[in-house]
Amino acid sequence: MNQVTTIKLSPPYLIFLGDVADLMSAKTGAGLVQWCPDMVVGQYRTSDTGVDLGVPDLNIEQAVEAGAKSLVIGVALVGGAMSQQWAPLLNKAALAGLDIVSGLHTDLADIPGLADSAKQAGVKLINVRRAPATLPIGNGRKRSGKRVLMVGTDCAVGKKYSALALSKAMNERGMAATFRATGQTGLMIAGSGIPVDSVIADFISGAAEVISPDNRDDHWDIIEGQGSLFNPSYSGVSLGLLHGSQPDAIVVCHDASREFVSSCADYRLPSVKQCIQLNLDCARITNPDVVCIGVCVNTSKLTVEARQAYLQQLSEELELPCIDPILDGCNALVDKILTLN
């Protein structure tokens, strides 16, 4: 019953790329190809010289024939505004029976003709930025199954990547683990989830409870984090997510090169140690047994030597595995999880 209120997408996807020429603008689509290639039938490009994600170029008819159930807008435009010039193509896709999935600010229903086309074809227009309207208030009830939540010293420090990499590593080692999405790109990759930053404030922890429902005792939900308790812009989202997730374990995500809070330039980032401490203090309210199992660090701006020294020093200070998940993989975290009861 709980899961009725998450957003549900219908893969496989045709990824719409328009004519974008740089990979950053196509990062949503690139993330889908990286993390859920089995859910992607192909890409739709309006320019031969645009970004190529390395999957088949398909037109709408070919995509439908290949089994596509949804067209996913795989590009991020500045400000999220969607080009009106895409209207004819999106209408065509809807009329061909594809759900249209978007994470842009523009409401799909505002694209000329699209609401009518969707109605006529019986397909859905899904904006993954918009939270479901029917969320419950959090009740704090203890749920079965185990949970890891990614927390962070700031926004945009690799929480989604780390959660995806950890769940993949656990699956590869035969453990039952599911990535749980709390943001729009994660939601497209998982095929379901709730963008917790867009729910009404009273329902943040309720949304988190819905995202990771009761499960088998040996099952792990690996929950994408949002924001940071130390980010004055978004800390409310982070605490509601922390309390509603009831994590058995947290992983702190951090960017080794960041000194100041991304959205508040007056604020220094906390130390990883401070971040662990406050997150555990708060998390114990809904799970007294919570522990920190490690730190995922983005070390991309450090030299190889500086990187090794940084991670080793941090690991010795905290007595925890400290890794760069992109370079090291997450096996050290899996090992740590296996030591938990």
Add this chain to the structure above:
Amino acid sequence: MNQVTTIKLSPPYLIFLGDVADLMSAKTGAGLVQWCPDMVVGQYRTSDTGVDLGVPDLNIEQAVEAGAKSLVIGVALVGGAMSQQWAPLLNKAALAGLDIVSGLHTDLADIPGLADSAKQAGVKLINVRRAPATLPIGNGRKRSGKRVLMVGTDCAVGKKYSALALSKAMNERGMAATFRATGQTGLMIAGSGIPVDSVIADFISGAAEVISPDNRDDHWDIIEGQGSLFNPSYSGVSLGLLHGSQPDAIVVCHDASREFVSSCADYRLPSVKQCIQLNLDCARITNPDVVCIGVCVNTSKLTVEARQAYLQQLSEELELPCIDPILDGCNALVDKILTLN
């Protein structure tokens, strides 16, 4: 510019009571008469035997003549549903030039005819449960002026009452202090504010920043709190409000007779000491100099002896003024504030 995005009401008010027979159902109206009698011209009752708030009984014409600018729904119905039988009267009030103000769940625009009447008369329909749609993301910038925030061991432990009583006590002693509303009843009393529990999660601290804007250096905002960091249902709201308020001082509100969290029966309330500690740990992120200046306790269910012993013991343990604001007033808190720089 900031204040543009708070909800603004137009006093004085005619309080609509319908035919409610018990004071609990009329507590919104009773609160207005208690805390802002100068903003109330009278009451509108549909039954002579209903609740009497001790202000003049006026019909719509008399209220307009007495200067009323708004009709405020002063009753809370179970579930917040508004009786359709009030539609003719509300239409009449709108057509007579009164804004209609409601804190009920029902959208005023869904009352038959009311949207048209309001448009025709050029008056506003204001639902104080609905947050403005144009809030900024919190930026954490330090604001001028001083701030006290009420925090709590739970919801509904007297945060609004304590904030109102403290601001009144400060005003009576010649200090510049303004009650700042973060909930619907408080908003009606203050005439402006934002219901922070109904903003989109990403904007909680932004709303809090708008609620208590820059002010004179010797001016105190006394900010109504919401929820509790220890309430698993609403803690996100509380942390966003704490960070956005940047309080110089916090007051912890508590109910001496409550053992379990109101919305989560599995959870024991924290001790007042734990509540102070976690709130200060979190508040220091946006105001390193924050202190706790005292505790407001609802002791209504204790005997006189038990009450005195309770407050004295708590005060000795915490080395802070611990009072029941209803019985003791807030002068002890004002004294403490005067010792701050």
